Amino acid sequence: MLFRKTLRAVLLGSGAATALAASPMLAAAGEIDDLKTQIDTLQSHLDQLEKQQAVTSDTKVAPADAVVGGDFPGSFKLPGSDTSVAIHGYTKVDFIYDFDASLGDSFVSTGIPGNSNAASRQDGAFRFHARQSRFSFETRTPTDWGQMKTYISLDFFGAAGSGRGNTSNAPRMREAYGVLGPVLAGQTWSNFDDVEDQPETLDFNGPQGASAGRQAQIRYTQVLGKFTLSGSLENPQAALSTTAAPAGAVTTGGTGLGAIGTTSPVSGVSVATMPDITARAQYTDTWGHLSLSGVLRRFALDNGGDPTNTAGPTTNLQKDQWAGGGIFSGTVNVGELLPVLGKDQAGFAGDFGRGIDRYFQLGSTPFGDGVITGFGSAAPQLFVNTNYGGFIWYQHFWTDQLRSTVAYGSQSTDWQGPVPNVAGAVAGNNAEVKRAQSIHANLIWSPVKAVNVGLEFMWGEDYYRNPPNVDLPGGNTGDAKRLMASMQYVF
Numbered sequence: 001m002l003f004r005k006t007l008r009a010v011l012l013g014s015g016a017a018t019a020l021a022a023s024p025m026l027a028a029a030g031e032i033d034d035l036k037t038q039i040d041t042l043q044s045h046l047d048q049l050e051k052q053q054a055v056t057s058d059t060k061v062a063p064a065d066a067v068v069g070g071d072f073p074g075s076f077k078l079p080g081s082d083t084s085v086a087i088h089g090y091t092k093v094d095f096i097y098d099f100d101a102s103l104g105d106s107f108v109s110t111g112i113p114g115n116s117n118a119a120s121r122q123d124g125a126f127r128f129h130a131r132q133s134r135f136s137f138e139t140r141t142p143t144d145w146g147q148m149k150t151y152i153s154l155d156f157f158g159a160a161g162s163g164r165g166n167t168s169n170a171p172r173m174r175e176a177y178g179v180l181g182p183v184l185a186g187q188t189w190s191n192f193d194d195v196e197d198q199p200e201t202l203d204f205n206g207p208q209g210a211s212a213g214r215q216a217q218i219r220y221t222q223v224l225g226k227f228t229l230s231g232s233l234e235n236p237q238a239a240l241s242t243t244a245a246p247a248g249a250v251t252t253g254g255t256g257l258g259a260i261g262t263t264s265p266v267s268g269v270s271v272a273t274m275p276d277i278t279a280r281a282q283y284t285d286t287w288g289h290l291s292l293s294g295v296l297r298r299f300a301l302d303n304g305g306d307p308t309n310t311a312g313p314t315t316n317l318q319k320d321q322w323a324g325g326g327i328f329s330g331t332v333n334v335g336e337l338l339p340v341l342g343k344d345q346a347g348f349a350g351d352f353g354r355g356i357d358r359y360f361q362l363g364s365t366p367f368g369d370g371v372i373t374g375f376g377s378a379a380p381q382l383f384v385n386t387n388y389g390g391f392i393w394y395q396h397f398w399t400d401q402l403r404s405t406v407a408y409g410s411q412s413t414d415w416q417g418p419v420p421n422v423a424g425a426v427a428g429n430n431a432e433v434k435r436a437q438s439i440h441a442n443l444i445w446s447p448v449k450a451v452n453v454g455l456e457f458m459w460g461e462d463y464y465r466n467p468p469n470v471d472l473p474g475g476n477t478g479d480a481k482r483l484m485a486s487m488q489y490v491f
Contacts (some may be wrong), residue, residue: 137360191278207393295356355387391410408437
């Protein structure tokens, strides 16, 4: 500023001095005009110098140890790094009241006790928890092959701790994957699932019939205009049940069911000889999207029989069953088609296949993908179940800050092999879950962008069927109702 003032004074002063010194000799008007032109030119040069100095003074060079903004929204770069990092997540607390038996921290309708079970006669239970709270890291790094992305997210639905009040809950890996170009590798949502069509619910699981599971995979994605095509090889772990009863037998009770593959496979019994193969095609437009996906699976049975091994089966049996299914799903931006409805949305999904229970978010425990009969004998059999279901939902915006979602979902399992009565079946508790359905209805208020406060009502029903299609004493159904309030703070 001092420089500009000094320079102006010098230029204008010198111009004035020149004019005074030359005044006795400048009689002609043309010479006076020339002097004015020179002064105007000097003033123009001065203005340009002032602008250049202003630009120079506004341009600041960041110190070498400074944290600077990253290459994507909400990210930053650490000193000396070309990797952009973002940290996101939320805290969420749920206040739960079950009108009937307590169903735990999420509304799993396939766990509803039958109406002859003692638990169905319990009158109400409270439960508060913050296990859905979430934490995620995302990075982007430029490479010679394009931008590399990594993503890791955790929640607290791991094993429940034994702290006072059972409030200590272990972190659980939800997703951990990397993307370079069209290739994704790691754990994330299955390519078989359409996670974009899931309704907004306060409940952690959402409606019955939803297919939304995360697993390790390698995926290739190609975008062709409005179409996105993707295929993957994914973890093939099966959810099979076992029974010691031989094929064709129907016992009168006391024969228990075990599970294979729900948490870890049993070596030498159920062998995954190929990965699950998925393919998906999605069309996206301003009005919403449509998705069609499929999965191919293979279940194998190998009892490890050896004629020279007297401690185990002497006859080697190897059997396999092909399985698979498909999902058709989508969303509609209703307000795009009918502007009077503003930001309203709707969505749907329909699933059908054999041995795809593992891909349902709320599987029909205990039977799952299928059953191995004659477990531990020399003549086991492998049967695969038929699974189908789906859901539909609508979201209405009362105001920009107030919205509601209503969702209905249902899923069914058709048992393909003979199933024995299991312990407790007469009480309507452990027999086959033939069909399960649920309803979610909520009201969510966002007073500011990063806060959601809501209230949700849930209803669920199980229909039990005890093979061979025998009605259970005291009835075949169980139902439950839940009211939940939630407060969520997003960062």
